Amino acid sequence: MATIILVLIYVIVSVAAQAYAGPKELVDNSDDVLSVLGSQVFGSPLDKILIIAVLTSAAASTQTTILPTARTTLSMARAKAMPKVLGDVSPRFLTPHVSTILMGAFSIVWYVGLTAISENILFDSIAALGLMIAFYYGLTGFACAVYYRRELLRSVKSLILAGVAPVIGGLILTYLFIKSCIDLSDPANSTSGSSWFGLGPPLVIGLGFLLFGVVLMILWRLTGHSEFFARKLETAPPGLIDKSPAGKGGGS
Secondary structure, eight states, rough: OOOHHHHHHHHHHHHHHHHHHHHHHHHTTTSHHHHHHHHHHTTTTTHHHHHHHHHHHHHHHHHHHHHHHHHHHHHHTTTTOOOOGGOOOTTOSSHHHHHHHHHHHHHHHHHHHHHHHHHHHHHHHHHHHHHHHHHHHHHHHHHHHHHHHTTGGGOOHHHHHIIIIHHHHHHHHHHHHHHHHHHEEEEEEEESSBBBBTBHHHHHHHHHHHHHHHHHHHHHTTTOOTTGGGGOOOOTTTTHHSSSSSHHHHHH
């Protein structure tokens, strides 16, 4: 429901902005559309409310930069795929404080460092982020179907929600990953327009980090942390979908 409401808000605001100001004014003020429209629609001082809303959104976006990586490192540490300290949870705040602080520090260093070097490279790294997201979310879709494979035929709902939908999502993201690799291989499609090894910087950055992850995985295995790699292929316990909050009420 939250996603649907968000989409409706975006659609309504986009349509309203074009209906009020027209495409030309939006294009001419593409760097700060909301500020221009806010001063015209609300006038002063009510237009300051819009600025506060944008700043609030920016603050939330800054937090979401940290949360996914902290959540990922927490999960991997608990699965013994990363150092144990990253899985520590604060007894006071009940959050993965080590992962949160560390990922926040990495984000600051990455942003400030690339901004100091070149904002174009920063934008290229953001474009590269899409490749990594498509990669691991695509794998998640396939992994979901594999994990629940013995539950898929228990009901139509289980088949659709735990099998068909995740696999379709995985296939779509796999297609987008391949298509993006092809598009981003052209340096002309990057913000900087430069060529790295004959390829576009976003593609080099994206694939470079994926390969770097493989290197870290091998090093983790070679340094004596074999417990994670010794895990057997898992399947969902019988009836898990029906017992979960999302599965309640599902019939056969």
